[in-house]
Amino acid sequence: MPRTKNTSTEEKILAAAKTIFIEKGMDGARMQDIADNAGINKALLHYYFKSKEKLFEVIFKEGAEKLFSKINSILNSDLPLFEKIRLFSNEYAEIISQNPYLPLFVLNEMNKQPHSFLENIFGKNQPTFENLVKQIDKEIKKGTIKQVSPVNLVINMISLSIFPFVAKPVFQRIMNLDPLQFSTIMDQRKTMNAEFIIASIKK
Amino acid sequence: MPRTKNTSTEEKILAAAKTIFIEKGMDGARMQDIADNAGINKALLHYYFKSKEKLFEVIFKEGAEKLFSKINSILNSDLPLFEKIRLFSNEYAEIISQNPYLPLFVLNEMNKQPHSFLENIFGKNQPTFENLVKQIDKEIKKGTIKQVSPVNLVINMISLSIFPFVAKPVFQRIMNLDPLQFSTIMDQRKTMNAEFIIASIKK
DNA sequence: GCATATTTTAACCAAATGGTTAATAAAGGT
DNA sequence: ACCTTTATTAACCATTTGGTTAAAATATGC
Structure with missing residues (x-):
């Protein structure tokens, strides 16, 4: 097993795999494409990661981690509720604009992969x-916000942050936006989303 | 023995293709699976629809149509703004709960298929x-709602309606909800979404 | 400098896959 | 009945695909 040195090849493979898997998904990705993209022989893929599935798992895990870790850390921080909502919206928007194709990849595979795979x-x-x-219950008792279901609040926050990226081709098309216009609108949303959420629950 | 009136072969194929394509996507779907699912020979698929791509196109077109036609008809109706928002949220939630796997299928393929395919x-x-x-400009001038970007309002409405279904496996997992709990929450959202949106723009 | 271990490659391989063909069965028209 | 058209099938086929092997190149330790 080559776990010792020469990470450069391993890194090249991982970078290439990320590109190809995110672009084509597990089923659409070809090992040969990944090898070509990494500038190496296909057999090397199996030398470093024994199968397509194993390689995929590494990429998926990393992607899922990137998307989910921040949610937890921010939502469990000690900030005041509105600040928390603002911080979440801003930071999450940042993560996603830097990895715009990650959400759809992860969502798609989470729907397709068997339960056991995800369990792992x-x-x-x-x-x-x-x-x-x-925190939400407290604010409700204080009367600063409406009676709102915490679960649904979180679902709303995440939906508004992620979906516009996932549905970018749809929105661009049905709203007749060129890429620049769309990106301007996405930028607006970075600050807008939080205020939108806050306005919807403020009493 | 004459059995119960068998649906036409073409319909059987379409139903099977829908099932398989929506479950596995274009790349993951196998023609043999579709044939088996329809209870026919694989060659018959090519007899009715000459290629996998053509068959896929029919299924995709139908799905996209189902998802997009309603948006346009409701948003361009003559209802008062708040009523429009409520009607959209309700009807759209209905469409999607009846076709919960359709949005991800369409989103996924819209990101993968070449421009020419979608143009068609x-x-x-x-x-x-x-x-x-x-309508929104008018309401803003009347002072009934905040100064809000119409495009972003529509993006919000659609995001809140669709994303929870697309991300169902994610939400169920990170929030530790069993299927029943999740479905209860989805039901709440049917009415909640509209009020949430309205609250966020009302002055 | 040399033996050993690690990394990389070209050539293969078996299975799967979309698609075709030629023959058969069923329907329709006369 | 008989012929023509349409529907359906089993057997193939060419290509693609994930994966393997054995040999070559490169690095490593002494």
Whole structure:
């Protein structure tokens, strides 16, 4: 097993695999494409990562981690609720504009991969929302926000952050936007989303 | 024995193709699976629809149509703004809960298929939002709602309606919800979404 | 400098896959 | 009945695909 040195080849493979898998998905990706993209022989892929599935798993895991870790850390921080919403919206928008194709990749594969595969990956990092739920209940009692379901609030925050990227080709087309216009609108949303959410729950 | 009136072969194929394509996507779908699912010989698929691509196109077109036609018709109707938002949220939630796997299928393929393929499909049905833009401008001048970008309002409405279904496996997992709990929450959202949107723009 | 271990490659291989063909069965028209 | 057209099938085929092998190149330790 080559776990010792020469990470450069391994890194080249991982970078290439990321590109190809995210672009084509597990089924659409070809090992030969990944090898070509990494500038190496196909057999080397199997030398470093024994199968397509194993290689995919590494890429998927990394992607899922990138998307999910921030949610948990911000939503469980000690910030005041509105600040939390603002921070989440801003930071999440940043992550996603830097990895615009990641969400669809992860969503797509989460729907397709068997349960066992996902179990393996999500084993421990189970986010907790207790902190947030308590915080929201407190604000409701204080009367600063409306009676709102914490779960649904989080779903709204995440939906508004991610979906526009996932549906970019749809929105661009049905709204007749050129890429520049679309990107301008996405930029507006970075600050807008938080205020939109806050306005919807503020009393 | 004469059995119960068998649906036409073409219909059987289309139904099977829908099932398989939506479950596995264009790349993951196997012609043999579609044939088996339809209870016919694989060659018959090519007899009715000459290639996998052509068959896929039919299924995709139908799915995209189902998802997009309603948007246009409701958003261009003559209802008052808030009613429009409520009607859209309700009807769209209905369409999607009846076809929960359709959005991801369409989104996924819209990101993968080449431009030419999509051009063919969206040729004419280009939605228009002029009506809605005017309506929103009017409400802003009347002072009933905040100064809000019509495009972003529509993006929000659609995002909140669709994304929770697309990300169902994610939400179920990170929020530790069993299928029943999740479905209850989705039901709440049917009415909640509209009020959430309205609250966020009401002055 | 040399033996050993690691990395990389070209050539293969078996299975799977979309698609074709030629023959057969069923329907329709006369 | 008989012929023509349409529908359906089993057997193939060419290509693609993930994966393997054995040999060559390169690095490593002494």
